[in-house]
Amino acid sequence: MNQQLTNRLRLFFALICLYTGAIAQPPRGPLVVSPQVNADKTVTFRYLSPTAKEVKLSGQFLKAPIEMSKDAQGIWSVTTEAVKPDIYPYSFQVDGITVMDPANVAFFPNERFKASLVDVPGDSPLIHAMKDVPHGSINYEYYPSLEGTTGSLVVYTPPGYDQNPSKKYPVFYLISGTTDTEETFFKVGKTNLILDNLIAEGKAKPMIIVMPYGNLAARVAEQKGGAKPADPTVRDGVDAVKRANDFATDLVSKVVPYIEKNYRTVANRESRAIGGFSRGGGQTLRTAFSNLDKFAWVCSYSSYLSPAEMDQNFPQIGGKPETTNKQLKLFWVSVGSDDFLYKGTVEFMDYLKAKNVAFKSLITDGGHTWMNVKKYVAETTPLLFQ
Template structure:
């Protein structure tokens, strides 16, 4: 057989293989672009579901689900807005079933349903926007945790960290809320970009930010073959307090030692801060108030402790306000005026004021949202680790 015939046979085999591969692929529908952020700040959402009877958009910037319409190709769409620039979670309801947007790779990390995310940029870059500034790094770390399990944290190091091997940094431990994961402050809160931008503006000190997973009970159950326990029904009930105390034990005994061994952290209380949102804020307050030798800066975002718990478990904090005010360089409490935790958080502020415990506060518009959390992070980080 001559070389020409061999080449022809080889080409024939290749064509047959390509054809067979094409037959094996499932049919592809039309390209769906979603979400599409338009120049006028309106946003177009699309979802392909030819057989669906009804599709709705459910978005955090809408008060109620919005009906979508179907075209001849079976693509449902709706244009809403203009939308105030920010990052928002959303999803589709397809014949009553909530689904993510399959055309969008950005999603909300969560233990339960994972919503998609839409980023509506401002005319001027917002504090969480990607800007042309030096950027820090995000690292995923795994550490030995409670009951023989492996814990996970997301760690931000500031720009220049790897280029300055002799420099040490203060550390901010930042804890997400109920059902959130260790990725939420990174992927939704955009904490790394907020810090990059504030650093470029000279408004914050370079710092390491450690974002742990707050649900120790769920992780232990998962790694030991059990079922994730239901969340506590009472925010300051015995079960909630026990889980918060377990988190504190893990943070103090495992997370902090791991970080201080593997990162160039300044290992003293004046260079440690702790903060958190919602459940993470309650964990923050409990961890800080029971370890005043560990943290000099405390930030509670949309969270509080009841007067009963403060009186019962943390009486030295309020019975010796002069000592507390000397120890804490910052105690911050913030909440949105429409937050379902607004009443309890304001009562906590009033309690601290009556006990003569110094604190700084910020009450914003809006509810229990990550839009507000980004505001709080941008407001508090410039106050950390200042002389």
């Protein structure tokens, strides 16, 4: 076979391969860019669905879902009014079904609702913005948990942790809310960026932040082949308290020892803080009040314990305020004025005042949202370990 024929055969087989590869590719629709944050802080959202009859945009920056319109390519779109800079969850309602934005890789880690995230930057960088400062690291960890199961954690180590192997750090155990996962404080709360920025500004001490998964009952059921149990319907009911106590046992007997074995920590109560949002705030209070020999800094975000539960399960907190005030380096309670837990949280604050228990408080605008949680983290972390 001469060289010319050989070259022709090679070209023929190459074209066959290219053709086969081309027809094997799935059909592609038009490119969809969503969300698109515009210079005037308006945001354009797009969703490809030629067959949908109705698509609406739902988001925490809107009072109510708004209609989207479809073009000739089947792309639905809408441009909002100017949005206050922050990070917001949003989703599309497609013929009555809630879906995430398939054009957006940023999503809200949650057990129930599936939302995407839009970040509207400020004219000057917000506290959670990515800035040109030294950055810490995010690590995913697995630890031996209760009932022979394996637990999961997200761990933030501050800038310089890997460069100085002799230095030890205090630890902030930070627990997210009902239906959230161990990733939510990281991916939605941007806790790592908040700490990077505060540390760079000299406002917060370098610290390790440990973010556990709060739904221990669901994880145990999943790993043992059972059905995920429904969430408790009464916040201070028997089931809710039992689950909170199980979480406290797991945190104190499993998580803390794992972290102190595998990370360079200052292993004493003055160097341990605990905080949480919503259900995580309730878990924070119950864990801390049962283990004041382990934690000296306590932060409750949008959560509370009822006076009845305080008197029944933690009578020493209000019964011996001088001891409580001496033990707690910081006791923080915060809530939004539109939060559905506002009334109970204010009642909790009034209880503490009546018992002469010292605490710091912050009441913000807004509701039970992660926009508020970021504010609380930014306010409290500079107070820790001082």
